[in-house]
Amino acid sequence: MSEKPGLSIDFLVVGGGIAGLACAIALRRVGHNVVVLERSSDADILKMSHGGIRLPPNVSKILFHWGLEHALRQVSITATAVEIAIYDTGEFVGTHQWEEEVLRETRGEYLFLHHVGLRRVLHDAAIAAGAEVRSGVSVVSINSNGDSPHVTLATGETLMADVIVGADGRSSIVQKAIVGKDVYGSSPYHCLFYNTTVPGALMRADPDLAPFFSQHVESMYLWMGSGRSALGFRVGGKDEFGLHFWVPPRQEGVCDDDRWGGGVDLDEMRRQLGPCEPRLLKMAKLAATPARVRVKMVSPMEDWVDEHGRLVIIGEAAHPLPAGSLQGGAMAVEDAAVLAKLFSHLRTEDQISTFLHAFQDLREDRCASVVQTEQGNLCFQMLPAGPHQEERDNEMRTKTAQGESVFGGGEAAEQWEHLKELFGYDAEDEADDWWVKWGLLRERAKQRSLDMEAEMKTHLSNIHIR
Numbered sequence: 001m002s003e004k005p006g007l008s009i010d011f012l013v014v015g016g017g018i019a020g021l022a023c024a025i026a027l028r029r030v031g032h033n034v035v036v037l038e039r040s041s042d043a044d045i046l047k048m049s050h051g052g053i054r055l056p057p058n059v060s061k062i063l064f065h066w067g068l069e070h071a072l073r074q075v076s077i078t079a080t081a082v083e084i085a086i087y088d089t090g091e092f093v094g095t096h097q098w099e100e101e102v103l104r105e106t107r108g109e110y111l112f113l114h115h116v117g118l119r120r121v122l123h124d125a126a127i128a129a130g131a132e133v134r135s136g137v138s139v140v141s142i143n144s145n146g147d148s149p150h151v152t153l154a155t156g157e158t159l160m161a162d163v164i165v166g167a168d169g170r171s172s173i174v175q176k177a178i179v180g181k182d183v184y185g186s187s188p189y190h191c192l193f194y195n196t197t198v199p200g201a202l203m204r205a206d207p208d209l210a211p212f213f214s215q216h217v218e219s220m221y222l223w224m225g226s227g228r229s230a231l232g233f234r235v236g237g238k239d240e241f242g243l244h245f246w247v248p249p250r251q252e253g254v255c256d257d258d259r260w261g262g263g264v265d266l267d268e269m270r271r272q273l274g275p276c277e278p279r280l281l282k283m284a285k286l287a288a289t290p291a292r293v294r295v296k297m298v299s300p301m302e303d304w305v306d307e308h309g310r311l312v313i314i315g316e317a318a319h320p321l322p323a324g325s326l327q328g329g330a331m332a333v334e335d336a337a338v339l340a341k342l343f344s345h346l347r348t349e350d351q352i353s354t355f356l357h358a359f360q361d362l363r364e365d366r367c368a369s370v371v372q373t374e375q376g377n378l379c380f381q382m383l384p385a386g387p388h389q390e391e392r393d394n395e396m397r398t399k400t401a402q403g404e405s406v407f408g409g410g411e412a413a414e415q416w417e418h419l420k421e422l423f424g425y426d427a428e429d430e431a432d433d434w435w436v437k438w439g440l441l442r443e444r445a446k447q448r449s450l451d452m453e454a455e456m457k458t459h460l461s462n463i464h465i466r
C-alpha cells in the first residue's frame with residue numbers, strides 16, 4: 001500500500017467492471033475497506049466479454065504505477081502505429097506512427113488486449129490488495145440515508161457502508177438515485193457498435209489477411225466510410241484480432257438491443273456492414289459471435305454526488321463515452337486513481353462529502369473534454385459521403401504522398417500539444433495538486449477555527465471563575 005489515511009472507512013462499489021475493480025485496487029492501496037458487488041457471475045463474465053480494448057498511455061502509466069506492468073504485459077501487446085484505409089474500397093490513405101518521444105514524455109504505452117484479460121488482471125489485483133469481490137449479486141435499490149447509505153440486493157440482503165460508489169456502467173442504478181432520471185436511456189441514439197474477434201490462425205491462413213499479423217510494427221487499422229467505420233487490432237494474450245464496427249441503426253421500428261453480452265447472429269452483423277472492402281468482409285465471415293451495443297452521444301451530467309455527500313458515480317456511470325472509444329477504460333481507471341488519492345488524506349468523517357465533491361470538480365472538465373473528443377472522432381471517421389468527406393480523404397492522401405504522417409503536417413505542433421495533454425495527463429498528480437492547493441488550505445482553516453473556538457471557551461470559563 002502507498003499512503004494510509006488517518007481514518008479508514010467502508011466503501012461499497014456497485015459494479016465489478018473496469019471502473020469498479022480499478023476503484024477497489026486504488027482504495028485498498030490507501031487503506032480503505034472495499035466490497036465490490038458485481039451482478040454477473042464469474043462464468044458469465046468470461047462469456048460476456050467479446051472483444052479487444054485499447055489502453056492509451058494515460059492509463060497504462062497508472063496501472064504500471066500500481067505494480068501491474070508485469071501482469072499486463074502477459075496479456076497485451078504494445079502498439080506503435082495506426083494505418084488508415086477507406087471502408088468501402090480498402091484504399092490505403094495514410095499512416096501515423098506514435099513517436100517514441102511522445103510516448104516517453106507521457107510515461108505510458110499504447111496497449112491492446114482482450115477485455116476479459118484486462119478484467120482478470122484487475123480482478124486478481126483487487127483480491128490480492130484485500131478487497132472483497134462478490135460476483136453474481138445484483139443491486140436492486142440504493143438508499144442514501146444521511147450518513148448511513150445502504151444498498152439492497154436482489155436476494156433482499158441489505159448492505160451498509162460509509163460511501164457507495166456507482167461503477168455500474170451506462171444505465172447505472174446509482175446514477176438514477178443521484179440524478180433522479182435515466183440520463184443514458186433518454187439520450188439520442190447515434191449508431192450501432194458491433195464488437196467481435198477473429199482467430200489469428202484463420203487470418204494467417206488467408207493471404208489477404210495474413211499481413212495484419214506480419215507487419216514489422218504493431219498497428220491499429222482504421223477504416224473510414226460513409227456513415228460506417230471499422231477498427232482492427234491484434235489482441236495481446238490471445239491469438240486474436242479485435243474487430244469493431246460502427247454502422248447505422250437497423251431499420252426504423254426494429255428495437256436494437258443494447259448489451260455487451262453478445263450472442264448476436266453473425267449474419268445479422270454482416271448484413272449491417274453495407275458496402276465494405278473484401279478484407280473486412282472476409283474477417284466478418286471468420287469472426288466469433290459478436291456483441292451489439294447502441295452508441296449514444298450523452299451530454300455531461302451535472303451531479304455525480306448525492307445531496308448527502310455519500311453516493312458518487314464513476315466510469316461510464318458518470319460520463320458515458322461512445323461504445324468502443326479509445327478512452328473508455330482509461331477514464332474509468334483515472335477516476336479510480338483520483339478518488340483514492342483524495343481519500344488517502346481522510347482524517348475525519350466530515351471530509352467525506354468534501355472529497356466526493358472535490359472528485360467531481362477534478363474530473364468533470366477532463367472527462368467532458370475527452371467524451372467530446374471521442375464523439376468528434378467517431379463523427380469524423382464516419383463522415384457521410386460529400387464535400388467534407390472528400391476533403392478529409394484528399395488531405396490524408398496529400399500528406400501521404402508528401403511522406404508525412406496523416407496526423408502531422410502543418411498542424412503537427414498543435415497535434416503534439418493535444419496529444420501531450422490527452423496522453424500526458426497524470427490523474428494522480430492532479431489529485432495531489434488539489435490537496436496541496438485546496439485540501440490543506442481547508443484543513444488549516446478548519447484547525448484555526450477550532451483553535452479559536454477552544455480559546456474562546458477557555459477565556460469564557462476564566463471570566464466565570466473570577
Ligand SMILES: Cc1cc2nc3c(=O)[nH]c(=O)nc-3n(C[C@H](O)[C@H](O)[C@H](O)COP(=O)(O)OP(=O)(O)OC[C@H]3O[C@@H](n4cnc5c(N)ncnc54)[C@H](O)[C@@H]3O)c2cc1C
Binds near residue numbers: 016053324328
Ligand atoms: C461485459 C462487458 C464487455 C465489454 N467489452 C468491451 C470490449 O470488448 N471492448 C471495449 O472497448 N469495451 C468493452 N466494454 C465496455 C468497457 O468496459 C467500458 O467502456 C469502460 O471500460 C468503463 O467501464 P465501467 O466499468 O465504467 O462500466 P462497465 O464496463 O459497463 O461495467 C459496469 C459493471 O457493473 C455491473 N452492474 C451494472 N449494474 C449492476 C447492478 N445493479 N448490480 C451489480 N452490478 C451491476 C455490470 O455487470 C458491469 O460488470 C465491455 C463492458 C462490459 C460490461
